[in-house]
Amino acid sequence: MKLDGGQALIKSLEAEGVDVVFGLPGGAILPVYDPLLDSPIRHILVRHEQGAGHMAEGYAQVTGRPGVAMVTSGPGGTNIVTPLLDAYMDSVPMVCITGQVARPSIGTDAFQEADITGITQAITKHNFLVQSAQDIPMAIREAFHIATTGRPGPVLVDVPKDLVDANNPASAMEWYWPTDADVAAELPGYKPTTKGHPLKIREAAELILAAERPVIYAGGGILKAHAAAELRTLAELCDIHVVTTLTARGAFPDSHPLALGMPGMHGTYAAVMSMQKSDLLITLGSRFDDRVTGKVAGFAPGAKVIHVDVDPAELGKVRQPDVPIVGDCRQVIAELTHVIRELGDQGTTAPDRSPWKSTISGWQERYPIAYEPHVAGDALKPQAVVESLHAAAPDGTILVSGVGQHQMWCSQYWGFEEPYTWVNSGGAGTMGFAIPAAVGAKVGRPDRTVWAVDGDGCFQMTAQELVTASTEHIPIKVAILNNGYLGMVRQWQEMFYDERYSEVYLSLDVPDYVKWAEAMGCVALRVESPEEIAPAIDKANEIDDRPVVVEFRTDDREKVFPMVPGGKANDEIVVPPFQRSEEAR
Template identity: 50%
Template sequence: MNGAQLIVAALEEEGVEVVFGYPGGAIMPVYDALHDSGLRHILSRHEQGSALAADGYARATGRTGVCMATSGPGGTNLVTGIANAYADSVPMVAITGQVATPLMGTDSFQEVDIFGITMPVVKHSFLLRDVADIPRVIREAFRIASEGRPGPVLIDLPKDVAVAETDAHPLLAGPQPAPKLPDAAAISRAAELLRNAERPVLYAGGGIAIAGAVDAFRRYAETSGIPVVATLKALGALPTRHEQFIGMLGMHGTRAANNAVQNADLLVCVGARFDDRATGRLDGFAPLAKVIHMDADPAEVSKLRVADVALLGDLSGTLERLPAAEIDVDPWMAQCEREREECRPRYDAPGEGVYAPAMLRELTEAAGDDLVLACDVGQHQMWVAQHCHIDRPDRHLTSGGLGTMGFGMPAAIGAQLGNPDKQVVCITGDGSIMMNVQELATINRYRLPIKILLLDNSCLGMVRQWQDLFFDGRRSEVELDDNPDFVRVAESFGIPAFCVERRDEVPAAIDRLLNTEGPVLAHVRIDPQANVWPLVPPGKSNSTMMEEA
């Protein structure tokens, strides 16, 4: 067998079923080896689509996503997807073809140093110079990608190594190491802080889903009775309709959630990282609170906010060992609930045009329990977070850390391939969809039954909103009134589509979107002036929320 065949065999040994990629010169030996393998290869129409689809697959299944591309531009096109996985701690293995080792460093055709280019955005990377290293490197890559705090691992494979003959065989996956847990002394200190708290808040982060700790988190939250706020990536850790859920915190969070944190005397951070979009101005964040910080990653503790107690290790095990607060949280919970009810959004906007927040809410009310939402980036992403019912974090795929416009459609492709029986809806905007519009061809190629809800305000809405608010209304390069006819675009890719322009068309449109067999796109025209409210201005404290005038 040659190196490429060994790579493919090793991927199979790791349990890989689906690979997202795009062929080219330097990676041709691997594509040749795919012929004789059981791997299902999904051809995207741009390598960024491959990487983001692998990311969406990983988020929706909990398994490591795999993508591959050729050398040079193939590799550089993967980079945004790799960085996206890095920013959101998504397990991914990316394999790039490389020019043959004698040509490396000679500026040869389609040669770039992808190993060097990706170094800041990978958890680890390998340059395979010896065919005999393949079994070890593949095994290590999958272990590193998924253990502890997950992330992307890059393997660069020179063409001469891919065609070299070898007697090596894939390594068998060993037993998973026992999860690490915080020491008993730290648990005791945390328990003491909980005993002395009067206004504790659980600050839920994306790590809960990553660690598979949703059930443990829910048990702890319900047993302790502590109010819960969530980051964008933790929405659904507690169902958003749960009575203890106060809301998303941060820049576009709810006033109730931000007030809960600002008034808390103890913040129990569960797999979150004090990201600036969640905290606002850091020195004004949770000013009265002591902090218990639970995380799998030691480097997150006291990075931005000093932790009074750090609980390092597996989140489920940590939550199971943490005693519930032996305090009466009912008065505090009642205060948080009251504030939540006072700031409930209204859906009776004036006019006859489609009101996007209301449509999104109705969509999740009409859809079944198996709904997976894959979001793009911009105003619609925040409206989804604010207005959709989200029951589990792995049903809400969103580019939180990197904020990658163009994430939605490839992520939906990955999610649908990983969950053929679930209903996958991609929520996108007229800016975002054009970033990876070519992936409509992938949806059509595999007849994936993805439903695309395109909210079109004919502008880059979030940038336009910021220019209006923070740049004296001086709009710069945000008008997209020359967009293509999206219905005809979708139809030209073989995907049926229809247009929605008025509010009274919304119920029928949702019904048609959800109940059309196969893929479908709904092109929804919305108000170009609509904004996302509330909003914490950049650089301000979360206590400084702007509301709709």
């Protein structure tokens, strides 16, 4: 079958099972948008290419399928650089197609030319500059294969215009669809390891059974490997507590007796201290991120480390493991559980861990995640808003957040029960992530309620994607925690810069969020007093035909606690003031 490159590109996306593409056309990608008209693939027209990238991420994070973004050359490509970084840092499977100027023009500083493969080399798992129309199906097939296997990540395919332009002879190609074997032959250097080494798994099982103070340190890799069920089986079989990192929230139910919540800079006291005092960290799909470890030299000094990761480069990158295991988390955990059962059947028993368990419950009772009650006349407590949102949320609600204080409060106060119900920007910390990611999540899971909780600073970065949401009929819900500040920066300036507030005040009243949201086709509400919180949320939950924005006026003095100050060891965790006085008593 004779096709042109543009048709071949769309047909390749169809062959990959793509049902939606987030994008924005322009000169170089224009020829691909023509065959798109005849395709069953849904296209979501964004208002800024960054939106397309984060939508693709949101879609990928809730469906497990790769998100697809398509943009034009030059600024189209550079506008999507931030989402590519974001997806790279959080291992989100994503395929980004960029138009490129025609091959004869490459390198001539042509209109809207940018070396996007060069620019994104360090922030994509891989990228391609397609060299001939005949290569298009293979490039797309390889891109999806690389994005979704091993450690997932973003892959960019840069397609010169002459290869997709039906009027150009260079776009002629004969259609084919590569087999798995064809792809493998094209990628001689790409062979992800999925099966863990049996001897290492046995060593790990023995360490687990011998440990007195073990903790499971579960990371985003659990969700990427679809290993939440296996994680729970392992934790329950061994009766070991579980911390879930920011990217793993939902991988283990927060209501479970063995759940310790989030570790790290703003983690729960019990999660942070149990890792600090542990004698064995069972590290599953985590990467010893600096926000988890604090000062590495002071992190979990007495712990041996089992480290399971599909990416060999993570093992020993930050902390040298005692038992390194390269492999897919689901396979390795299942195998590990099997070996532990075997050893148990042979009579191996774990030591008495009751002292450790009572130490943990002591921490949990003494230092729960908590905030001081609202005082009449004050602005709203942001934590109370998050709690109220959660209380009123229908089952299976997906929560999406931006980056900053509101993100930490979401993680601390939501209570996640189910995998893939939490979407946020972890490694990159991309402000403005929430709105477009929520749109992508809702497109991926239209059956679910999707709430985006955003800060006022974040909202102003990507709010225009609410226009996309309105016009494309994607009814997301947005809660803005408006304290008029870049709140997390304000918190650092208050605590570490002697309350010298430099360039952090944004304004409470400008913009007028209600008017702005209404102008973008949303229903908009403003909440200023505690008794208005629940009715406003109920009203928002009832609306399902358009996006809703609820602005909550929150207390700018409120800080995220606990907190391990930057560069300090986790032992130096700071609890909120009212818990400190309790300690002194």
